[in-house]
Amino acid sequence: MKRLDLYGFKSFGRRVSVELEQGLNAIVGPNGCGKSNLLDAIRWALGEPSARSLRGGRTEDIIFGGTKDVRPLGMAEVVLTFDNTDGALGLPHHEVALTRRAYRSGQSFFAINGVPCRLRDIQDLLARANFGARSHVLVSQGTAETLAVSGGDERRAALDEVAGIARYRHVALLARLA
Numbered sequence: 136m137k138r139l140d141l142y143g144f145k146s147f148g149r150r151v152s153v154e155l156e157q158g159l160n161a162i163v164g165p166n167g168c169g170k171s172n173l174l175d176a177i178r179w180a181l182g183e184p185s186a187r188s189l190r191g192g193r194t195e196d197i198i199f200g201g202t203k204d205v206r207p208l209g210m211a212e213v214v215l216t217f218d219n220t221d222g223a224l225g226l227p228h229h230e231v232a233l234t235r236r237a238y239r240s241g242q243s244f245f246a247i248n249g250v251p252c253r254l255r256d257i258q259d260l261l262a263r264a265n266f267g268a269r270s271h272v273l274v275s276q277g278t279a280e281t282l283a284v285s286g287g288d289e290r291r292a293a294l295d296e297v298a299g300i301a302r303y304r305h306v307a308l309l310a311r312l313a
């Protein structure tokens with residue numbers, strides 16, 4: 136990922152553009168400054184369907200709710216821009232930008248390189264590039280802690296998820312029953 140553009144997502148009431156370098160990128164800042172919100176934004180733009188897993192209850196919770204001095208916004212937008220010079224995303228463009236918006240009215244909007252599409256199209260694009268399963272793994276605050284103190288089964292389930300084989304568990308069970 137090359138760049139992350141946010142507008143109206145959670146605590147980001149103003150337009151924020153984050154350039155990412157190749158390799159390791161670190162986000163540092165005091166408690167509550169928006170570090171986890173930044174990761175939520177990435178997860179959301181990658182097609183996360185549930186607002187709950189973004190530490191919010193409803194879709195509205197991800198839209199900037201305003202502060203003492205700043206008015207709330209009516210829309211949240213996140214744009215992820217990927218370098219695609221190696222064609223890994225299967226599209227004939229050097230850059231691929233994924234846009235996701237949510238409006239307070241309940242409407243949503245998705246686009247790939249500015250062309251409107253469905254959430255499903257973004258999920259399919261990433262799945263084809265094997266992005267969902269193995270290459271992108273987000274371990275959130277709390278999960279890391281749970282993993283560190285969890286027992287075998289829980290840890291195994293997490294590893295299955297990371298390896299992208301969690302969805303085959305039922306198949307394996309059925310095979311054993313057959």
Ligand code: ATP
Nearest residue numbers: 145146166167168169170171172196197198199200
């Ligand atoms: P920590 O170091 O404690 O983990 P953090 O940098 O990860 O902190 P976040 O969890 O990203 O912090 O940000 C929390 C802040 O985001 C809170 O102040 C909360 O009020 C604000 N916030 C969350 N959702 C919204 C929203 N919809 N509108 C405005 N502010 C929001």
Ligand code: MG
Nearest residue numbers: 170171172276
């Ligand atoms: Mg945090």
